[in-house]
Amino acid sequence: MSRGRKLKLGLFIQGAGHHVAGWRHPEAHSGSENFDLITQLAQKAEQAKLDMIFLADGLTTSAGSPPSVVARFEPITLLAALSTVTRRIGLAVTASTTYYDPFNLARLIASVDKLSDGRAAWNVVTTSTHEAALNFSAQDHLDHSLRYERAAEFVEVVKGLWDSWEQEPYIVNKETGEYIDKRKVHELNHKGKYFSVKGPLNVSQSPQGHPVIIQAGSSGPGQELAAQIGEVVFTAQQSYEDAQNFYSGLKGLLPKYGRPPEHVHILPGLFPVIGATEKEAREKYEQLQSFIDDSRAYDTLEERFEYDLRGYSLDDPVPDIPESSGRKSRPQLLMKLARDKGLTLRQLFREVAGARGHRIVVGTPIQLADHIQKWFEGYAADGFNIMPPYVPGGFDDFVEGVIPELQNRGLFRTDYEGSTLREHLGLPVPANRHSTVPTS
């Protein structure tokens, strides 16, 4: 069926789970700033042989955020800590090209990659909320297209810095006093529109060469950047057909950048609600939805759309909402969902509060596996980023029910084949632009 193509799976760890009120589930633990719980989730994901855990980020305590992520560990430091309590699983972290400096960020991520012996990934985002600018001494948030222009140059600089060091630079000969092979250390001397960076970086390469690059923008400029630099693409897709179109569209952009299709893995988010029977699963979903506090609807919708909807009743049909210069693709996806299903504002809020626009699948482990297999074999996805509604139970259900079923069907690995994230994902170690010295 899939000519050796294997499903890729991530665990998206966030607060008390992805459902806005998942923390109110009787079995839910509070995941806010709770390192023991996060460790437990990461280790469970590793036992299940997932490709990676994935951490999002936010630069504000937005009123529209789920309460369990209003305060959180800064994700790069969290990932560094998780590198010591895991051994094989990939470690993906989100960081903004708009509010970091490329030298600092290149170092931070490379350092996690070294600490974990080659398991790090960087999810490149440009930050969508205007509010963030106010925490960074900026009058205005950069416009969408300029953010993507800056992001492209930022990534170019970061990758250049990651190439500062060729593999195996250490000599450490106590007799001769030679410590480093200086022929393997290179300046970058980048001079561009946004950045001038001399280099070299002061962290050497991990066994995977560069951290894996993830891209999560699904707008036009986002897809173009993904095709250029993304090795994993995280996306929100509601329907099989839309996902197939996105998949073939993005893979179709790759030849322009000389990249083969198997070097980019497209992973939609998947929000699973699992029960022993379909009825039990549906009841669990209804229970989660019953915990939602509708008084947060206006804040949440304003955060999503950057538009104040307080002039409307929550029971009005979703009106036309003008496009902001913040997020692009997600509001479009949500508007399409609202139109297709004829939603009211309250119903739209409840969709957003559930899975933030990601696909919700409610059912038995078999039904979940069927969904995953259909999308995977139909080239709507190369895998999924799993978003448990609450933790740890919502993820335990997936690991104990769905993973064995996927393994039985030959779709998912039963053990890791390698030790780096690039090895898990079947991605090559990037050729170093400077490598002229033969590796000893």
Added chain:
Amino acid sequence: MSRGRKLKLGLFIQGAGHHVAGWRHPEAHSGSENFDLITQLAQKAEQAKLDMIFLADGLTTSAGSPPSVVARFEPITLLAALSTVTRRIGLAVTASTTYYDPFNLARLIASVDKLSDGRAAWNVVTTSTHEAALNFSAQDHLDHSLRYERAAEFVEVVKGLWDSWEQEPYIVNKETGEYIDKRKVHELNHKGKYFSVKGPLNVSQSPQGHPVIIQAGSSGPGQELAAQIGEVVFTAQQSYEDAQNFYSGLKGLLPKYGRPPEHVHILPGLFPVIGATEKEAREKYEQLQSFIDDSRAYDTLEERFEYDLRGYSLDDPVPDIPESSGRKSRPQLLMKLARDKGLTLRQLFREVAGARGHRIVVGTPIQLADHIQKWFEGYAADGFNIMPPYVPGGFDDFVEGVIPELQNRGLFRTDYEGSTLREHLGLPVPANRHSTVPTS
């Protein structure tokens, strides 16, 4: 003698040790990017009940750096990783106010403080080398006085952000749906010369309230900043008399800021070379010095003084070297040392290569303890930041020989009294500027 005043000790972990050629010692291990060795050192320091481990930083791969720190883990991520393999010891990290943004840095350090349950400290530096500017898209490095002006505002913003959250903000009531007590979360709304930051931060407080602030500049503006914000002052002092003068001078500045003397601990660096006999210690030191490669002298001196001395022979006496706008106090200290001892450039380089201007003490464990006791009881120091010449043996000698002697003399603890770094150091939890809500 000391009215309950107790010695404070840090372990300064750097590369393969602090001697430029310490890595060539037969017993030395290579500490570059070697997490297992760093873990071993941190755990040994914790077994010895030291107050903290201390990590420096550098933003370039300078030609004048010891070869074992040309590449290194980024220290904030390293500290986050170390938080999981230690339980009690403080974790201090250096970060630059010139090349970070206050919101990002406040988050990173607060996050390590949360991960470690209140054991983090931030060593505030302004970055002295011009070279760093070239990695950060800056044409010119900020002048010394402007760097300190920016640093003071930067620290004000960071401390303001750390006050965003009062203690115990979580309610997490599944019945009522209340997750956070919003009365305990505050905006900052800082608007200053360098920064505008709205807040709140999106990390809550650790049990110690704020990470401890360390300051390491010993110039005029550096001392002023230390008196204003420093809770630990790391300094280089060569002689007992100079150290006493520095100590009384700095403590004398504290009343101006309404701070009692016991809220600032002055810790000079101490580079110990230890043998069972004085003769053995001296031979060990001579052996270390014999490993120094004089061909690195010009690079090292240029890096220290930001001045090219290639016009002189290494056997010329140290000439007058003009002051740069980079480092201030360390070049002055080294020039004074050169004049006092009538050093040649080669001899000056060899002092710098050994301990970078910090006090070298060569002797038996008893002699080391005598030195420490004299400086401590004579109010030349509140303790020391220990800089082993090579690792792990150079630190093992200190832990196995000197620590028990200090404990026998009643100068140093035999167990931790508390669990946070503030508790180890006898520092109060800072009063939160917003705290009007009684803690539940």
